[in-house]
Every structure is written in structure tokens, then in C-alpha cells.
Amino acid sequence: MLSKKLKEKIENLKKETFALFPESKTELKYENNFQLLIAIILSAQTTDKQVNKATKNLFQKLKTPQDWVIMWENKIRNYVKTLWFYKNKAKYIYQTCQILSKTPFEKYTTLEQLTLLHWVWIKTAKVFLAVTQDAPLLAVDTHVHRVLNRVWIVKTKTALETNNKAEKIFTENDNAKLHHSLIFFGRYHCTARNPKCKQCPLTKICDYYNKKN
Numbered sequence: 001m002l003s004k005k006l007k008e009k010i011e012n013l014k015k016e017t018f019a020l021f022p023e024s025k026t027e028l029k030y031e032n033n034f035q036l037l038i039a040i041i042l043s044a045q046t047t048d049k050q051v052n053k054a055t056k057n058l059f060q061k062l063k064t065p066q067d068w069v070i071m072w073e074n075k076i077r078n079y080v081k082t083l084w085f086y087k088n089k090a091k092y093i094y095q096t097c098q099i100l101s102k103t104p105f106e107k108y109t110t111l112e113q114l115t116l117l118h119w120v121w122i123k124t125a126k127v128f129l130a131v132t133q134d135a136p137l138l139a140v141d142t143h144v145h146r147v148l149n150r151v152w153i154v155k156t157k158t159a160l161e162t163n164n165k166a167e168k169i170f171t172e173n174d175n176a177k178l179h180h181s182l183i184f185f186g187r188y189h190c191t192a193r194n195p196k197c198k199q200c201p202l203t204k205i206c207d208y209y210n211k212k213n
């Protein structure tokens, strides 16, 4: 059971983040759902801009898992070497594509099925389903983790911990829209360094702000 104060914070957060970022959606560039999954895998610890740069030419050539398997792991490495953990990413993308070249990708439609694939963590799968199916899931990335802790909706040390708490706090109705607006709020407004507190409508409920002022 959530306290009245926490419920009010959540309502405020939803209202203001929706108002600030009403049209937010993924900034990853892709032509089909398979490419989107690859882009999300590549985006771990990396910005969407960097991923788009790396995949710009790559996605023109590689549109299916079979295309990637033919390319081999070493060649994939060359294309993504500007990204963090590129060796692991190339390795697991190759292994994932080997599986997907034998089983139709369309069969992977749930969190449980998607997380069976290599390097597809719960966050990756949630982002994928939120984007492709508008699924009522809140993917907790570094931005969402930071924002929820700053306004003290959760008090956690890791994104995984935040994810577990958020699953109990937010309802399905909240999640569908909140996913994108919270990520944008953390990415462009409540940034890790120099958050835009002076223009923020959440100062009253923000513990981070109130401790500093």
C-alpha cells in the first residue's frame, strides 16, 4: 500500500514529465523490429546518438538475422568498435542472430522469450516491447534510476533495485506513457550533471533539490 505522499509524488511526476515531453519516443533509428532489438542491445552503456552513427550504414546492409550470421563476429566488431563493450556486444549479437536465423523472430513476443536471447536483459526486452507494442512496461535505465531517486520515489543503489521497486509502485496504466517521458526527462532535463532545476516544475517534491537549497 502506497502512502498518500508517495502517490502525490507519482501523480506530480507523471503530470509534469508528460507535459514537458508529450511526444517522446525512442531516438534509435531502425527499419524493422529486428534492427530495433540489435540497436537496443548496442545501446547498453552508450548513447542513442552513438548507436545511430554506428548503425547508419550497417542497417542498410543488414536487415535480417541471416545477414548478420553471414557477416561473422569479427566483421560485426569492426562496425561497432566505437561503442562500449563492442567485443561482447558483437559476440552476443552474433550468437543471438544464430538462434534467430533458425527460429522466426516473430515468435519472440514476451519478456520471458526475449530474455532467453544473448545479451537481452530485462531492460532491453522491456524497451523493445514498450516501443514495438506500446506495452505497459517501465524500463529502468540509468536516467530513470537517477530521476526516481532524486525525487525520492525510490531510494536505491542500482538500476536493477529501482526496476524491482518500480514494478510494485507503478501501475500498468502509468507505464505505457511514462516509459518514454521519464527517459526524456532524465536525458534532457534532470541530467546527471547540471540538472535544469531552475526551470523544473518538480522542485517542491524533489528531495535532491530541497537538500541543496
Ligand code: SF4
Pocket: 150, 151, 189, 190, 191, 195, 196, 197, 198, 200, 201, 202, 203, 206, 207, 208, 209
Ligand atoms: S528539481 Fe532538479 S534534480 Fe529535481 S527533478 Fe527537477 S531537475 Fe531533477
